[in-house]
Amino acid sequence: IADADTIDETNLQRQITFTEADIGKNKALVMQGRLKQINSQTHITAIAEFLDEARLVELANAADIILDCSDNYPTRQAVNRAAVATRTPLVSAAAVGFDGQIAVYRPDLPDTPCYACLFDGEQASDGTCALFGVFSPLVGIIGTTQAAEALKVLTGIGTPSHGKLSTYNALSGKWQQYGVRHNPECPVCS
């Protein structure tokens, strides 16, 4: 778990590992402690820093899978570059307002799309949670779906979800799925 950010009161409605007593503390360290309380047998490394490209690649090399739970576009692109460079599976999820999306990327498999095949450098001005807010249950729906997809990749069960982008709107309650192809012009994976 890597995050240099500290817990803010406005995080508590959706970031359910944190409590009022944690405000001002580092997110990665508090989450590590909370998860250890749930299961003391787990091995969790908390990294209380923002990762640069070199460190991302180093950690991606040591990982079986990456879960991108970040809240900004430059980080998502950097995490994707590290996943592609090290051929590490990546489960990317995002939620803002009433809308969430999730996609599984498999740079370890041939001819599969990466995050940059879908979202190019032009779309840098994404709406942040701070600006638009987040419907609190949405983060649970998207986050647990992301966890399910990660467990599917790690254990090899179920229908593979790579090559698709799934979106969910909490107001309509509808999921939609879009096919996504590898972009032969992609600056990251081609």
Ligand SMILES: [Zn+2]
């Ligand atoms: Zn690509």
